[in-house]
Amino acid sequence: MHQTFDAALGIDLLHANQAGADHNRAHFDRWGITCLNVMSSPGAGKTALLEKTLAALYGELAIAVIEGDMTTELDADRLRQYGVPVVAINTGRSCHLDAQMVAGGIHTLEHQHNPKALDLVLVENVGNLVCPAEFEVGEHAKVALLSVTEGEDKPLKYPIMFQEADCLLITKIDLAPYLEVSIEQIAANVRQMNPDVTILPVSAKTGEGLQPWLDWIKARVQLIANTGNFQLSN
DSSP, X not given: OHHHHHHHHHHHHHHHHHHHHHHXXXXXXXXXXXXXXXXOSTTSSHHHHXXXXXXXXXXXXXXXXXXXXXXXXXXXXXXXXXXXXXXXXXXXXXXSOOHHHHHHHHHHHHHHSOGGGOSEEEEEOOSOSSHHHHSOOSOSEEEEEEEGGGOSSHHHHSHHHHHHOSEEEEEOGGGGGGSSOOHHHHHHHHHHHOTTOEEEEOOTTTOXXXXXXXXXXXXXXXXXXXXXXXXXXX
């Protein structure tokens, strides 16, 4: 009985969250904004990648960030240095952002800025390889990061994140020569979970692989600008 109740409760929570996510996406659609949900385990390099992304796309795309963290605004402060609107959300004990939390971030953006002037909202989710992938927040695509320092087996051990991802960034590839790890094997393991995902090896430190990532972002923003089609493909 207890297991049945827990399962039903989980389904109810996800159903309620999905309704909120649909509401958030309706806001983005109305404003003509692309929203990307950026997810990874702690320390995979989300904030460092976003720093490089904001610097590279400055003046080319109008970007805002919704920054999720359990406590502090340390990462939000790092991103504010790039002259973009950043809304910080502290989740407390929750290991992921949900649609209601992001809705609060959206309304803050709406009150403080002109959302119709934005091209892109980047949601940096809480560091966790499980929960963030299960709770949609209104994004048009999910971006997962996996650092080479995490090993080759993580896609097999934590499949949901990689099954849900539209784009997978293999990060910190500058460290690969110093580790007993194969970028090709990581990619192969990801493909077992998700044959169609876009896989982009990248180093935020050296800039290697950064341009394909920027091109991936711009292609999706341009697709929406040209067609209004938010059903993005890889």
